[in-house]
Amino acid sequence: MKFASTDTYIAPQDLAVAVNAAITLERPLLVKGEPGTGKTELARQVAHSMGLPMIEWNIKSTTRAQQGLYEYDAVSRLRDSQLGDPRVEDVSHYIKKGKLWQAFEADEKVVLLIDEIDKADIEFPNDLLQELDKMEFHVYETGETVRAKHRPVIIITSNNEKELPDAFLRRCFFHYIRFPDMDVMRQIVEVHFPKLKDRLLTTALTQFFEIRDTQGLKKKPSTSEVLDWLKLLLAEDLSPEDLARDGANALPKLHGALLKNEQDVALFERLAFLDRKGHR
Known part of the structure; x- marks a missing residue:
């Protein structure tokens, strides 16, 4: 076997x-x-x-x-x-x-x-x-x-x-078990959400890995959490454009599925503040 x-x-x-x-x-x-x-x-x-x-x-x-x-x-x-x-x-x-x-x-x-x-x-x-x-x-x-x-x-x-x-x-x-890279993560997601459109998947996973790589993050979001996040994105019928983040709003959409403590939420709010300040 x-x-x-x-x-x-x-x-x-x-x-x-x-x-x-x-x-x-x-x-x-x-x-x-x-x-x-x-x-x-x-x-x-x-x-x-x-x-x-x-x-x-x-x-x-x-x-x-x-x-x-x-x-x-x-x-x-x-x-x-x-x-x-x-x-x-x-x-x-x-x-x-x-x-x-x-x-x-x-x-x-x-x-x-x-x-x-x-x-x-x-x-x-x-x-x-x-x-x-x-x-x-x-x-x-x-x-x-x-x-x-x-x-x-x-x-x-x-x-x-x-x-x-x-x-x-x-x-x-x-x-x-090493954390999955982008290619393996796509395979994992496709098993759970086979009908997810490629543009939305690419945009969501790119943003997910950017969040994981953010310096100072106390708890990095995991595989199970990105699956929860994608389920919410589908339920809300969000498009790739809806996921866009800018200096005024650094927090990801439905961030409660990915960020699980107030320190990490505050980190992204602080990044947004610094970005706005830098563009003045």
Whole structure:
């Protein structure tokens, strides 16, 4: 099974090579890149392309590695024992299977997404080393060992909010998703908006990349945000001429889809002011 671009996802050649290399090596694929470059969507498209079910584990700052294996509800068992519930004799009634357990016991190969691993505590990746390496873990409450029936395709995403441990990195195949250039971005847009007129697309993307290249911008607009912006342009039936910016109005039309904080809005307003001042 080989991964390639799908009807709804454009995968650059280097990304497709990375996915297939990780599958061949049977190692987790660690994908980094700025937010909005399609890291999470990549896992969904790999599952779709290869016809595999997908299990998604969304990581938060409070997530613990143990939760990916299982959680033992000792409080409920104690309460039930006080109430004389016969279920307390079987401890398995109080064990909640985590995402890794679900992936390991699946009857067919699955894609397991561990999304935004860098949100968790720094020890989180280290706490999963043995489980991801050996594809098994021990359940102390029942004495059983859970082994993967089929080694899952594991895709791990990171927004680079914190450094990951070297020991964890050694066990992964790494790929950084570079921001698409103009040609690749056109392909991505054409997948989502096949009827978009070429002049409007060229004008919009030229303006989008000019905005991204503006010095002092705190948050550069991403791929997902330019798609939202184009959807609004189509909904408002704007023409290429409507997108024109001048010194009096440096902000792009419907800029709320592209600029996501007041500092960046103020930056473009300041640029407009300086431009007007320079033309006096």
